[in-house]
Amino acid sequence: MSWAGRRWGRRQRAVLWAVLLAAWEAAWGQLRYSVPEELPKGSFVGDVAKDLGLQLPELSDRGVRIAERSRKQYFFLHRKTGHLVTAERIDREQLCERVQQCVLRCELIVEGEMKVYDIEVEIKDINDNAPTFREAEIELRMSETTAPGSRFLLPDAHDPDLGQHSVQSYELSGDEHFSLAVQAGPGGDQRPELVLAKALDREEAAFHELLLRAMDGGDPARTGTARIRVTVVDANDNAPVFSQAEYTVRVPEDVPVGSVLVTVTATDADEGPNGQVKYSIQKTTERASQIFQLDSRTGAITLLQSLDFEEGNSYELEVQAHDGGGLFDTAKVLVTVTDVNDNAPELTV
Template sequence: MCAAGRRWGRRQRALLWAVLLAAWEAAWGQLRYSVPEEMPKGSFVGDVAKDLGLQLTEIRDSGVSIVSEGRTQYFALNRKTGHLVTAERIDREQLCESVQQCVLRCELIVEGQMQVYGIQVEITDINDNAPSFREPQTELRMSEMTAPGSRFPLAEAHDPDSGRNALQSYELSGDEHFSLAVQAGPGGDQRPELVLAKALDREEAAFHELLLRASDGGDPARTGTARIRVTVLDVNDNAPVFSQAEYTVRVPEDVPVGSILVTVTATDADEGSYGNLKYSIQKITEKASQIFQLDGDTGAITLLQSLDFEEDNSYELGVQAHDEGALFDTTKVVVTVTDVNDNVPEISMRSALREISEDAPSGTVVALLHVRDRDSGANGEVRCSLAEGVPFRLEKFF
């Protein structure tokens, strides 16, 4: 073939393609339908035969086909009725989670007539999803000194539905100490915040259980919940308190060495290190410090050496309980020693005549005696007597 012939052949083919393209564009049409998501396979979408003015015989005989964009064919043509139907169950959230309007496109091709019709199908949302939280339970830790009005961001719920079926509102229930505030984000999203409405007190309640509920606008509405557990952290806002302002104990003077005479007890409403108490003696005489010992952990006061009522019958100690936060309380301990009959009477001669005349008149004092018993009360009372058959009598004595 000569060069001129080849050039003429190329011009002819180019002209043929131009004619075909013009015919293709002239035949292009556009149909729009709408169908709810999750419809069963084979559900009616639109009457394409009627809308395009096609005869059913054309559909059956002309090689008409439906071609969808992408790998999945979501629509098919019912050749008996000329209806466009669903070929798969369509999940709008799976296809179009991040867009408001979900549109699928396909083409109806009449191969024998070189005609192509564009079809757009909007997949409308149904309320098939409830709002949900990523974590069903959240724990917050707050100091009991947190100021009322403080805000704490909460995790947002997620609802893949759109429009009124999407997340619409939050609600908080469970405790008067907290309220809910919802802030609008830059994209119109709702951001829940926990607001401290009333001062916390760990000694009153160490934990607070709350329920956050997210609701959509469907009819009926669907909801999702998340539990919020607020742990109140302790601060050293409580001082130790002794169970008694004064401890008084009476012990006999013969109580054995090593005996626990009394145990002082204090309590602290705080927890942890702020609730751990130590005991110490803050006021004591030098002599008493050799007699009594205090256990710093238990508050037990133990006897170190024997008591003697005749030397001292009462001791006073000042005891302090303090926590690790330097708060403290004090109490007084009074140990009263009671007497036991542990001393015998003592007789001493103060003065006596070495001799006496046989004619000394009756009533002549021949000796002065001193009698003493170091015990007290009935144990210190003595009775004196002389042996029978002696020419003397006792008049008075000490």
């Protein structure tokens, strides 16, 4: 081949590469639009005909069509207007969950001119989701001896929206015993914590009902709630208390054996084993221990032997009430025996 022929061949290849490069530049990133999510079907996205310089009467003749890169078609070309419109309602969270920038790509193919144009449509987030908690009811158990200032991690709320439309703050309402602290997590997320602000007392309140509220940054803000039920676990912080410090009873000496003379009663504000009261005689005389019996469960004092006014006209018992944790209270029981005419006169010379 001559030098002129080789030069002409190089020139042809250079022109071909220039044409291909121009076509490649036209095909990539030529059109880019941005629309909010959740638009109804048929909503305007962009004026493709105007942006590409296509004449409306020639759209049908040239065989212009939209080809989606995904299996689903989200856009179509309106042939009368040359507008790119939505083919269905688009949910950004369903397409691009946890992705900062959600972009859908399609191609505009002009078959009559053998041209292909890339179109990118960015789907903008809107505040269409409210924060939600995984569990609507949160159960916590705390001992009534828990120190004020103690912290308990709470479940955080989830919002699939991004940026300001995601969870921005938490609020707690319902009880002066508790407050809320919010800590920043490793990824910048917020983590709510329940703080015990005031000492608990199960005898005062066995349960505490709270409401945790999560809010996003939308305008207006969307909120989600979870109910917190705190069960106060009993501690043995109450001793049994007798209804009387001293019990006094008067009985005739002829009262039948087995009779209940008096019943002592003590109550304990605790629950479970800590609130179960048992009774015992703590202090008495040898003679009295043979005459009286105390029921450890009911507190009833019964007569074991017959009384005799002439042998003893009064007895004193010290009884004790104790719970399962070792706390106790004491009371006195005074039994006065009254005389009955059960002896005939005796003559002594």
